Amino acid sequence: xxxxxxxxxxxxxxxxxxxxxxxxxxxxxxxxxxxxxxxxxxxxxxxxxxxxxxxxxxxxxxxxxxxxxxxxxxxxxxxxxxxxxxxxxxxxxxxxxxxxxxxxxxxxxxxxx
Numbered sequence: 001x002x003x004x005x006x007x008x009x010x011x012x013x014x015x016x017x018x019x020x021x022x023x024x025x026x027x028x029x030x031x032x033x034x035x036x037x038x039x040x041x042x043x044x045x046x047x048x049x050x051x052x053x054x055x056x057x058x059x060x061x062x063x064x065x066x067x068x069x070x071x072x073x074x075x076x077x078x079x080x081x082x083x084x085x086x087x088x089x090x091x092x093x094x095x096x097x098x099x100x101x102x103x104x105x106x107x108x109x110x111x112x113x
Contacts, residue, residue, distance in 0.1 A: 003042065003109035004087045006077040008094065010102025012049045015074060029095040037079060037090050044077035071102065078109070 018026060034041055050072035055062040074096075081087045087106055096102035 001080045001082060003111070004079045004081060004084070005107050005109060006044075006079065006087070006091055006094070007073060007105040007107065008075045008077075008096050008102065009071040009105060010074050010096055010099065012072050012074060014099075014101045016049070026095050029093065033077075033090065033093040036093055037077075040079050040081055040086075040090070042078040042080055044075065046075040047073060049074075074102070084108075 051064050053064055055064065079087055079090070081090075084106070091097060091104050091106060094104055096104055
């Protein structure tokens with residue numbers, strides 16, 4: 001089995017603007033994803049908004065993200081799956097795939113061992 005990260009990007013202003021009902025629907029979609037993925041989910045978390053980030057670059061410590069972008073990393077999952085097709089099928093359950101301001105980047109994890 002291989003490991004994959006699902007990096008969830010989107011416009012944090014739009015995430016913060018969700019109504020209570022939209023937030024419940026969003027959270028329910030993530031719960032559906034976690035239920036479908038079962039024990040293939042090895043970890044994952046929602047991240048604080050990007051202005052709360054601290055970036056290290058050389059000898060400098062910077063408040064906020066290093067790059068100014070419209071889309072910021074909002075969360076991630078770490079999955080173990082047989083292949084990319086299995087991950088794609090599960091990732092399609094995430095609401096960020098269907099939202100106009102966000103997306104999901106899938107990257108295989110390098111196995112050094």
